Amino acid sequence: MDQPATPEQKQARMTEFLRLLPLTLELAGLPKADPARPFSGDQIEGRVMSLRTAYKAARALIREVGDGI
Numbered sequence: 001m002d003q004p005a006t007p008e009q010k011q012a013r014m015t016e017f018l019r020l021l022p023l024t025l026e027l028a029g030l031p032k033a034d035p036a037r038p039f040s041g042d043q044i045e046g047r048v049m050s051l052r053t054a055y056k057a058a059r060a061l062i063r064e065v066g067d068g069i
Contacts, residue, residue: 016059017055020055020058023058023061023062024058025054027058028051028054029050030050030051
């Protein structure tokens with residue numbers, strides 16, 4: 001069974017996410033929002049899905065680099 005993450009594990013995950021955020025945003029390739037035209041809920045959900053996919057790709061890339069592949 002999975003045990004709940006400790007506060008230290010949660011902090012480490014957040015730190016990893018923040019360190020990968022610039023690469024994640026580049027990989028996602030999302031355009032900047034126009035302040036005069038906010039995104040709809042569906043558009044936001046689509047952007048979130050793009051960011052999740054890009055984050056997984058960024059993590060995989062960093063792991064490959066770290067493994068020397």
